[in-house]
Amino acid sequence: MALLETIRSPEDLRRLGLPELERLSQEIRELLVQVVSRNGGHLSSNLGAVDLTLALHRTFAAPRDKIIWDIGHQCYTHKIVTGRRERIGTIRQKGGLLGFPDREESEYDVLNTGHASTSLGFASGLAIARDRQGQDFHIVAVIGDGALTGGVALEALNHIGQVKQRLIIVLNDNKMSIAPNVGGISRHLNYLASGRPYIRMKEVIQKVLKAIPLAGKPLFDLARKLEVLMRTMMVPGSLFEELGIKYIGPINGHGFPDLLKELEAAKKYDYPVLLHVVTRKGEGYEPASDDPSSYHSSAPFNIENGKFLGREKGPSYSQVFGRSVRRLVEADRRFVALTAAMPEGTGLDAVQRDFPANFFDVGIAEQYMFDFAGGLALGGFRPVLGVYSTFLQRAVDQVIHDVSLMRLPLLVGLDRAGLVGGDGPTHQGIYDIALLQAVPGIVLMAPKDENELQHMVFTASRLDRPAFIRYPKEPGRGVPLDAEPRELPLGRAEVLRRGNDVLLLAVGTLAWRALEAAEALAREDGIEAAVVNVRFLKPLDRALVLDMAAVTRKVVTIEDGTARGGFSDIVRQAFPGAGTGCEFLALAVHEESLPLASRPELLALCGLDAAGIRRQVREFIRKK
Ligand SMILES: Cc1ncc(C[n+]2csc(CCOP(=O)(O)OP(=O)(O)O)c2C)c(N)n1
Incomplete structure (x- = not known):
């Protein structure tokens, strides 16, 4: 046994x-x-x-x-x-x-x-x-x-x-x-x-003893005693x-x-x-x-040869972020990449490898990283930070007090934003929207796919104020990446689908899930939903949202962040007074505490997968 x-x-x-x-x-x-x-x-x-x-x-x-x-x-x-x-x-x-x-x-x-x-x-x-x-x-x-x-x-x-x-x-x-x-x-x-400290002290004592013109046993005993004293005391x-x-x-x-x-x-x-x-x-x-780093937070693997299983087809969002930052550095050495002990996780090891002088790993020190970046920015550099959404929580005061009030042009990639599988409640990236929506003067974006992520990194690099880009831990969609990144118009959303019955405002990669839901709603339920890829949570494309809502009168916000104080609040605040006659539905994380599960399971649990979106939108439209 x-x-x-x-x-x-x-x-x-x-x-x-x-x-x-x-x-x-x-x-x-x-x-x-x-x-x-x-x-x-x-x-x-x-x-x-x-x-x-x-x-x-x-x-x-x-x-x-x-x-x-x-x-x-x-x-x-x-x-x-x-x-x-x-x-x-x-x-x-x-x-x-x-x-x-x-x-x-x-x-x-x-x-x-x-x-x-x-x-x-x-x-x-x-x-x-x-x-x-x-x-x-x-x-x-x-x-x-x-x-x-x-x-x-x-x-x-x-x-x-x-x-x-x-x-x-x-x-x-x-x-x-x-x-x-x-x-x-x-x-x-x-x-x-x-x-070494002990050895060095021993050497010093031996030298001192040698310098004393005495020899024999008493001195040897003294030396032994000193050595023991050293070991035990200090x-x-x-x-x-x-x-x-x-x-x-x-x-x-x-x-x-x-x-x-x-x-x-x-x-x-x-x-x-x-x-x-x-x-x-x-x-x-x-x-x-x-290779302890690769097996730190390991994917499933083959025990015999140690090879990881089920690697994703396209590059991950982290990799696209890292490569996009590498590109910035290559073109302009004022850009520097910063991580708090996550070079690989954030994809910034791409910069570390090729431009080591433009890369800093500050240790597990998220608060310090933001102040350090602030100093670099004051000194004329363009810091780019990669940090997991959940660990940004450590540095909220730095974001408000040190970065936003001085409008320092930091570019922050918020990795593993939204629902995160496997690690449980401590690692959920569901608070960043709520925390950042209150911070004045910043830009907050979310790409619908990895190609848009590279354009957002480029866009943020052209701004003169703090910019945050949030993206999830899920496989990239495998979309083709444009050869050259381009600047997206600041604060402008992207209309993915037209429809007069209901307006779906979707954050990040939930946009294509919303699109899938809209296709099913049209096909199966006779409901025509407009779908907007929000792109900018701050500043919101208010004109577009108000225009489209004036037609649909029904507005659904879709985000994988906490419902309290999240994107739904940003949208509600964009509407003037109470008399707009619009009805709102917030699809978000309403659970107080989330169970352990994979990301697809969590999305389904929170009604944020395509099926859940479709179901809730249908109920919203049909309710009297
Ligand atoms: C505030 C914070 N930032 C980053 C991480 C991510 N993280 C998880 S384990 C780890 C390394 C910890 O190293 P160490 O404490 O030496 O433990 P080891 O894994 O080497 O035993 C990091 C950076 C974290 N958990 N918390």
């Missing part, structure tokens, strides 16, 4: 000896590769964290002790050993386990997470709450070297070093964010991981020690004896400690350890 089948809860780990732990770790790796090869998921991070997770659950008594996973994408082993082994095959699928921690799923999941760098703040708050109430349990925050580059994690370290509450930070350092990690702190971690120059947090490490994250010993030792401190654990992303599956 597989050892794994005997693990029903973390308690079962405590009766395993070291060889059994090794075996279990191997079994879990095989299971992870199998499951992710079918469902997709965060393979390399999970493989890298298997040993660490087993050691943590063996040492700490969850759920009484709180183990907090930063981002949470590395939580699969945690789920497997906390009673969810039998359901792990459902991960990321409709009705299945979430690929991130979820409080509703299990009492072992302390936080709902998905965005980076939140673990330390929560750990600190929990520690104060525990201590003020005289409770006694351990709090362990597990944070990656990538997540540590996020400003909010650094703010937390600053405060943790001040309040000095008892808590344990486990720094899971694999030198990688999604791409290789960047920045001074990452360099500092490499320095610590190499053991790693000179550790940033964490300077901040008031005890540093322990580096520790081999794939060796149980060390891991277990140091985790046990960390329990003894009554002030904050940080364990620096060095792991390898993709450990145990060669294709993933050779």
Whole structure:
């Protein structure tokens, strides 16, 4: 019987000896590769964290002790050993386990997470709450070297070093964010991981001793004592020690004896400690350890050869965005491409590869990225930012306070905007329209297909104010790409179909779904719908909308964003007073919380696929 089948809860780990732990770790790796090869998921991070997770659950008594996973994408082993082994095959699928921690799923999941760098703040708050109430349990925050580059994690370290509450930070350092990690702190971690500070101090002491004109045993003993003192007291120059947090490490994250010993030792401190654990992303599956970035958020793949399955036919929206930006840079070196730790995800690796001097990866630092871009813009450059819609949320103040009020000409690609499959509620891109519609002076566009995306990037590059382009994570339509991008008239929509019964105003790639619905309405239901590809949500083509609505008297807005404060509100505000005599229907995301599902499933659930649009428009027309 597989050892794994005997693990029903973390308690079962405590009766395993070291060889059994090794075996279990191997079994879990095989299971992870199998499951992710079918469902997709965060393979390399999970493989890298298997040993660490087993050691943590063996040492700490969850759920009484709180183990907090930063981002949470590395939580699969945690789920497997906390009673969810039998359901792990459902991960990321409709009705299945979430690929991130979820409080509703299990009492072992302390936080709902998905965005980076939140673990330390929560750990600190929990520690104060525990201590003020005289409770006694351990709090362990597990944070990656990538997540540590996020400003909010650094703010937390600053405060943790001040309040000095008892808590344990486990720094899971694999030198990688999604791409290789960047920045001074990452360099500092490499320095610590190499053991160089200790070696350097040893050299200094030896030099000093050599300079003293004495020899023999007393001196040797003194040297030994100094060395031990150094090891136990300090790693000179550790940033964490300077901040008031005890540093322990580096520790081999794939060796149980060390891991277990140091985790046990960390329990003894009554002030904050940080364990620096060095792991390898993709450990145990060669294709993933050779290319951890590609298997970070992996598509399904063939286990034998590591080849990804079902690759899309045409280029994705991210790729078209990246190539369009590359083209801008090629023509004019004032353009610079910026990403917050997502070079590949945003397609901007196309610029990184060919014009490295015009590319910046700032780490997981969305807020900083906008201010950095602001500075570049003030200095005469033309920054182009690629950011996922969900992560833009981090930088809303920068967008308002720093960018829009000064009308700085930033070009922002909002990737994975709208309904996002697979990752669950934390990664939905459904708030950007509502957040941006209130921001003065910006342009907000959405292309109906990838060809229009390249024209929008070009159009935005000609503007003298902030411009945002939102596009989804779905396969490109495979439409031919014009050889040269062209400028679209600012604030002008595109009429895709004429009809006098109802006006459908569709955002982005929902336009062709609306068109499909309109064809069916005409064919099957005798309803003639006009369909407009909005193109510009801000500024809206108000004249066209009012003109067409004057004929149809019925207006349907179609967007894959939250209904509250979204595009439907923009349209309503465009109509003067209440006396227009028009009726409105808002097709949008009305759900308070969305279930885990794929994008097509979510679109259908929200009534935003062609069938759903047709059904709701028909009811709207026919209702008395
Ligand atoms: C605010 C935010 N920006 C970007 C991301 C996308 N993201 C997910 S995992 C990841 C890399 C995390 O690296 P690290 O913390 O070192 O964990 P590892 O995967 O290397 O174990 C990034 C950038 C995110 N989750 N949150």
